[in-house]
Amino acid sequence: MSGTESACQNESVSSAPSPLTSSRPSGMPAGYTVGSDGSIYCRVTNKDGEDETEVFLCSPLKVKALARDVDGVNWTTLVEVTDPDGRIHEVDVPNVELTGTGTLLRKRLSRAGARISIDKEAGTLLVRLLHDWTPQARLFTTNRAGWIADCRSFVTGSGRIIGAQDVRFTGGHLASVAAEMKSAGSIADWREKVGALCVGNPLMMVSVSLAFAGVLLEPLGFEGGGLHLRGGSSCGKTTIQRVAASVWGSPGFALTWRATSNGLEGIAAACNSSLLVLDELAQISARDADEASYMLANGRGKARANMSGATVRPLNWRLMVLSSGEISLARKLAESGREAMAGQNVRLLDIEADARPYGAFDSLHGQPDGARFSQHAKAMSSTFHGTAGPLFVKGVLEKLDVCKEVVPRLVTGFRQRAVDRFGSLDDGPIQRAVDRLALCAAAGELATKFGLTGWNREEPKEAALEVLGIWLEGREGDVREEIEASVERTRAFLKANSARFAEAARGSVPADTLGWRDGHFFYIAPEAWKQAHDGHDPIRSARHLADAGLLVRGEGDNLPRKLPRGIGSVRTRAYTIRTLILKEGEPAQPLAA
Structure with a gap:
């Protein structure tokens, strides 16, 4: 006796005999039969293993295909259910539900109109039926619109499949x-x-x-x-x-x-x-x-x-x-x-x-x-x-x-x-x-x-x-507007903080110094430069000043430049800005370095 037939050995399942049997769907496991109305019956034997009876399990359903996502995981079983009005519904059953007593499975299929035997063992038998059913068809599942399966199929947002039809759209929740x-x-x-x-x-x-x-x-x-x-x-x-x-x-x-x-x-x-x-x-x-x-x-x-x-x-x-x-x-x-x-x-x-x-x-x-x-x-x-x-x-x-x-x-x-x-x-x-x-x-x-x-x-x-x-x-x-905005931010910062720039000739400087200045340039420390352009990209702002001819670039791709000798105790880098930036209305136009 097969595993399915063993699972069906239970006299407590509803014992109404099946009517004339119709043809069996492809892939249906042994131990189950289909009535003339499409209902599924299970073959059971009594406790002594002698008398065999076909008993009602559920209203018409069939397993159409096994499906998985494009990564080959999240397998589901596609089940076709016929409701009491004769309408057909397709139900995606996650394979993780094909275990145990089938409580979740019964609820899922019942919502689609399936009638399932009320005996408590029926859930287990239904799980075994779907678990052992082996359809030949395979599908890909997707929860989004657009291309799928190596661009063999295209899914519109409404769920329409264009191209290869081995795709199951599961994104009914889309906007x-x-x-x-x-x-x-x-x-x-x-x-x-x-x-x-x-x-x-x-x-x-x-x-x-x-x-x-x-x-x-x-x-x-x-x-x-x-x-x-x-x-x-x-x-x-x-x-x-x-x-x-x-x-x-x-x-x-x-x-x-x-x-x-x-x-x-x-x-x-x-x-x-x-x-x-x-x-x-x-x-x-x-x-x-x-x-x-x-x-x-x-x-x-x-x-x-x-x-x-x-x-x-x-x-x-x-x-x-x-x-x-x-x-x-x-x-x-x-x-x-x-x-x-x-x-x-x-x-x-x-x-x-x-x-x-x-x-x-x-x-x-x-x-x-x-x-x-x-x-x-x-x-x-x-x-x-x-x-x-x-x-x-x-x-x-x-x-x-x-x-x-x-x-x-x-x-x-x-x-x-x-x-x-x-x-x-x-x-x-x-x-x-x-x-x-x-x-x-x-x-x-x-x-x-x-x-x-x-x-x-x-x-x-x-x-x-x-x-x-x-x-x-x-x-x-x-670009002109961005350059002008960067220039204006720098100008306003220098005016508001002019007292916090030490004279380049001084040996020692106050702790809150933002940089140095001489007759031609402001040397703005990197942290102070970030402060000057708070809320904006400081690197991009520096490039704007360079495009306007107001920032002297360092060597290579460096925007900050090494301090001239004699300024500060260490030759760190600073953003070197021409003092002519303080002239009101100075146009942001390229100047010679």
């Missing part, structure tokens, strides 16, 4: 934005009514291309990032966001920055490998904006522990972000004395969005003014949406090897075009910005080749180059 990944109308509708509006509108075309570009990040190894559309109220930046969001879903797919105050990780996970749209930067505090932008750029949530104290793997993502606001992220952080790190500024490129001929638009496509065009674009994207993104994924999946070859070539070609148009772009942050827009251009061109946009293949590149020019021009102004 509500996931449910907005739904479609309306056909791809022809979207192409003709929405995509066509991008022609002649560089900001809109690049934003829509950005929505496609999120798909390319993981399979091609690019980093995530995005654009921040900065401009006055009602200039059209929100309309551009709505149009970009329509690549993936309804207008509800576009969120506000306030929505990130809580649940940011779930929102980012729901938008993984696609686009996260965040409107109205002003609605979030500077502190929350700092934390949110850092977390989005980092692509990883916080580590947490479960109820047993074990560390739960944090959510992670790689996506594109399309933000908007009346001020830049750097200006937002400055509201609370924070300073945007260089990585933040490059991950989210600040783009002036209200200086085109009609606010954020260049072409009105027959509408009488910018307001009417904006209303029309919003109406079309609300009516037709959610088709282009999934079809772009399908196109990439079908031609993944080609994309891996073509996209890097398109990015390289864009870089050369950028150099031809704007000159040398060797600066590291500038190169990263160029690559971000190059990927957008490549994604827009691919989407066009797939027949999704209706654009000319050259148009995404030209639009991206136009936006790069806007960013470069704005960056020059931002």
Whole structure:
């Protein structure tokens, strides 16, 4: 007698005989039978081991597959349950529940509508049934959207699987934005009514291309990032966001920055490998904006522990972000004395969005003014949406090897075009910005080749180059502002503490000295320099002073310089600042060292 048959030797289980037996599902262990109505019966014998009876165990169910995550752990058993109304439910049963008396298992299946024998031994028999059931099918499980299983499958936030179907989406808990990944109308509708509006509108075309570009990040190894559309109220930046969001879903797919105050990780996970749209930067505090932008750029949530104290793997993502606001992220952080790190500024490129001929638009496509065009674009994207993104994924999946070859070539070609148009772009942050827009251009061109946009293949590149020019021009102004702010902080510090700088000729100095001075320079000790730029990056501030010609660099890559001989007892390093900084209104322009 098999192990299962031994487990079924119990006369106290309900002894109602089974009706005519139907065919046995594949993989069902011995010792169990299926009634004509699909109910499961267990073969039992009496205490003497003589009489054998089939008794009711549970209403119709079957084991469809065994599943595990992409790391090969957290195994689950996928059970199909038929409820009393005849509806079928799929239940993920963690394999850790297939032990003991099956109390948790009974509750889990009962919630899906399963009827299980009320005898106390039935739980143990049910555990043994599912434990010994050996289906051939194997699945991968994932609790996040985006790419999975070596980019063989793609999961939309709504749970739709594109590509290989051996994937089980278990992330029904994702943020509500996931449910907005739904479609309306056909791809022809979207192409003709929405995509066509991008022609002649560089900001809109690049934003829509950005929505496609999120798909390319993981399979091609690019980093995530995005654009921040900065401009006055009602200039059209929100309309551009709505149009970009329509690549993936309804207008509800576009969120506000306030929505990130809580649940940011779930929102980012729901938008993984696609686009996260965040409107109205002003609605979030500077502190929350700092934390949110850092977390989005980092692509990883916080580590947490479960109820047993074990560390739960944090959510992670790689996506594109399309933000908007009346001020830049750097200006937002400055509201609370924070300073945007260089990585933040490059991950989210600040783009002036209200200086085109009609606010954020260049072409009105027959509408009488910018307001009417904006209303029309919003109406079309609300009516037709959610088709282009999934079809772009399908196109990439079908031609993944080609994309891996073509996209890097398109990015390289864009870089050369950028150099031809704007000159040398060797600066590291500038190169990263160029690559971000190059990927957008490549994604827009691919989407066009797939027949999704209706654009000319050259148009995404030209639009991206136009936006790069806007960013470069704005960056020059931002850098000037940063340099002026660093100069002013240093000037104010020196004026307020002039008495605490010892004359260079003095042998002994007071204990609270911040440094030395002579007729030409202030020599500011490193700790005092940090104090002068409290709340800001002191190294970055030093570079600003050097760019303004007011700091004399040390040798090599050193910003602080060794003290001249005769100053101090030891030749330590100090930040050497020209005394002409004290002249009010001194322009922050490069000077000869």
